[in-house]
Amino acid sequence: MMMTSPGSLPTRYASTPLTTIAYDSERLAYEAVDRLISIIKAGELVPPPRHETIERNVLIRRSTGSPRSRTSTSR
Numbered sequence: 001m002m003m004t005s006p007g008s009l010p011t012r013y014a015s016t017p018l019t020t021i022a023y024d025s026e027r028l029a030y031e032a033v034d035r036l037i038s039i040i041k042a043g044e045l046v047p048p049p050r051h052e053t054i055e056r057n058v059l060i061r062r063s064t065g066s067p068r069s070r071t072s073t074s075r
Contacts, residue, residue: 016061016062016063017061017062017063018061018063019058019059019060019061019063019064020058020059020061021056021057021058021059022056022057022058022059023054023055023056023057024054024055024056027054027055028054031052031054035050
């Protein structure tokens with residue numbers, strides 16, 4: 001499983017469609033820039049940690065599934 005946008009190169013061109021964590025990259029960028037501006041304005045060298053939750057979805061594709069069952073002839 002990888003964390004990337006659903007239409008990115010690794011997920012689009014992989015021989016087996018990869019299970020992906022889809023997230024709002026625009027919101028993620030906005031929050032990162034907002035945090036950076038806050039740090040610059042405050043003049044803090046090491047700001048206190050902050051927890052943000054960005055909504056995400058798991059897109060299950062063919063790279064995720066149950067293992068194939070073994071038969072006595074497949075060993």
